[in-house]
Each structure stands twice: as C-alpha cells, then as structure tokens.
Amino acid sequence: MEIILQPWPWYVSGPLIAIIMFLLVYFGKTFGMSSNLKTICAAGGAGKNVPFFDFDWREHKWNLLVVLGAVLGGFIAHFFLSEPTNIELNPDTIENLNQLGFKNAGKSLLPPEIYSWNSVFSIQGILILLFGGFLVGFGTRYANGCTSGHAITGLSSLQLPSLIAVIGFFVGGLVMIHLIFPIIF
Structure with a gap:
C-alpha cells in the first residue's frame, strides 16, 4: 500500500491552531517566536549586559518547549511526512524566476540559489x-x-x-x- 503524503488541509490545521490559541489565552500566555528567542537570550545571561533581557526567564521556560517542538516538528515533517514534489507555479512566475537566475524554479520548495x-x-x-x-x-x-x-x-x-x-x-x-x-x- 502506497502512502500519499499531502499537507494537512486547512480544516485540520486551522482548528488545531485555534485550540492551541484558546489554551494559551486561557492560561494567560502569549505565543510568538521572538518571545521564545528572548527567553533563550535571557537564559544565556544576556540580561547582564542588555536590560531588555533582564527578566526571570524561568517564568517563561515553557517558551523553550515551543522552540523544541518547532525544531522537532520541522524535522519530522521534512524527513518523515513529505516527499520531493514539483510546485505548481504560474508559467509567468517560472519565466520571471528563470530570468533572475533561478534555473529550477518550481522543482523544489527552497531554491538552491538561495538555500x-x-x-x-x-x-x-x-x-x-x-x-x-x-x-x-x-x-x-x-x-x-x-x-x-x-x-x-x-x-x-x-x-x-x-x-x-x-x-x-x-x-x-x-x-x-x-x-x-x-x-x-
């Protein structure tokens, strides 16, 4: 049996994001990657030199789980839940990208000319x-x-x-x- 890997549809991922947001609001938390990075900087001692990072990062250590989850989720999605596939791009977009030097426009999500x-x-x-x-x-x-x-x-x-x-x-x-x-x- 062949497994066809597709992105999650909006009606699955959208409600999951809404549930997570409801839980964060209910527990008085906010979400954002910059908050997570701020917590990492504070944990690393940046508050000794920069007042912006001078706070008790232990109260925000749950943010570190978000970073870990994002890294693990990206790893799992890339290596276990996706397969290389062409991206359906408008032919005009492909032509414009070819003129800018992107030789394989639409062949991968991340063009090697940049990534x-x-x-x-x-x-x-x-x-x-x-x-x-x-x-x-x-x-x-x-x-x-x-x-x-x-x-x-x-x-x-x-x-x-x-x-x-x-x-x-x-x-x-x-x-x-x-x-x-x-x-x-």
Missing part, C-alpha cells in the same frame, strides 16, 4: 543574511513582536496594533518581492 551552503558562504549570501537578520531583529523589537506573535496571538485576541503590524508585514513582503528582490538577484 544552499554555497549560496550562504558567498559574499552576497553573507551580506543578505547579515542585513536580513538585522532587519528582522530591529523590526521584531520595534514592532514589539514577530509575524507569528502578531498574526496568530495578536489577531486572535483582536489587538489593533497587531492588525497594523500584519498589514505592514504584507506590504513589506510585496515591496520586497516586487522591488528589492529583482535588484538583489
């Missing part, structure tokens, strides 16, 4: 990682949360700042892909 060790250790790759990391860190701190925190926790608890942040994330993504991405590649 390979050769790309990472190139001058362009290191500059993109440094600049992108700075922007993500600055943006997360400035917006008082990350995309997952605002889009999942903030929107589910009807917070106006999270709605504004999520709109900003989408606008930023559109600017990146249509204006900046062609310049980089």
